[in-house]
Amino acid sequence: MTFRSALLIFPVLLALLAFPPAPGLAEVTQIEVTVKGMSCPFCAFGVEKKLKKVEGVREVAVDMGQSTATLVAGEGKSLDLKQINAAVKASGFTPGALKITAVGTMSSGKEGEGLLFRIRGTDQVFRLVNMPDSLRDRLQTLARSGAAVEISGEAHKHVDGLPGLEPETIEELDR
């Protein structure tokens, strides 16, 4: 390492020490992933083993009949959607639908975007879709207040930019 490059790296290291990533803020607390192709108990072992290695996982429960695996994050930990998809692929199967439970905040998007949900501590943003009017009204109120909410629902890929999230349950949090 040259003296010049050391001079460049030193301030970056200082900044990282002064402003470390806040633990416990990134909050995807639970994910249920559909594992396409998993059809026998012996094959489920590989899926479970790979998913247990995903960062932040406390518990993995595989359900053969439903073709799903549910991951629960440890206290103060968060689950990474990309890691989960990669783990399912590494076990030789195909990741399908994702149901997530995450903590974040609501906001109103630009014209035509509708309501947005940003997962706390990440740059992951979902557009909320397919919800009844009663739920929409409540979410708009929450968006105005800026309160933290926990949302559970199915995540969808959308070709036009932001992924969609179809909320099933919503809970306002005081943290």
Next chain:
Amino acid sequence: MKSLIRSGFLALLLLAAAVPALAAPITFNTALPVARGQGIFRAQLQYLTSSDNGPGNRELEAWATPVVGVYGLTEKWALFGIVPYLDKELEVNTPMGRLTRDVSGLGDATFLARYTAFQRDRPGRTFRLAPFAGLKTPTGEDDERDGLGRLPQPLQLGTGSWDPFFGAVATLQSLQRQFDAALSYRFNTEANHFKLGDVARLDFSWQERLWPRKLGPGVPAFVYGVLEGNLIWQDRNEIDGRDDPDSGGATLFVAPGLQYVTKRTVLEAAVQLPVLQDLNDDALETDYVAILSFRVNL
């Protein structure tokens, strides 16, 4: 006497010659995946008995314990290694009386690689197609002798030859049942002035979940009823470059069996019964092959 003993034993090709692994057929391979970095260990106990009603009244008993290791190199590539322990005993009538010749020890090791070329996954259902290729290596002793001299080649633990093979396996699996079909060909090469005939195989398997009748939550253990078939054709052996007329032919085996499958282990048993044996001249016919097998996810 030599001709009585040297006759080809197509039946012996069954022992440890298949490439078994994973949670699928008992007598051959499957296209199901092995997770990247995951290992599977399998041990089988196979018992084979063959006999004929000719003047030699030959009786062959063989035990084989193939040990199989599988490793998932990537989600598409799986590597297999198979090393059998063999114990063979042949009894035959000769002008000197009834003779027994036997041998035991490690046989030829087989290595193969399998690639998942096509896969279509749906919730609770998968279809896969996987070509494979491998090599049987001459790790078994091929110059075993007893008081009568060198054992005939089919009784040796190893062939002394390097034998490449290739094939493809297709698997269609749902939560209720599974079908596998495999086609393979092995080019046997010459060693010790002897060449086993090439072998072509068509294997198929149907597994039906018998228990639990209805799936509950989690990962319950399954009991499968299994019905497998193996159509094996072998070309005539060659001794010093000349065809051995008493070798080769075709055999169709049907193997009913049972499998108990959990997340970590598989216990299984099957009996291979010859329903058709169209063998050349005095080639020895198989009575049956019994298989007991155990697999564990590592």
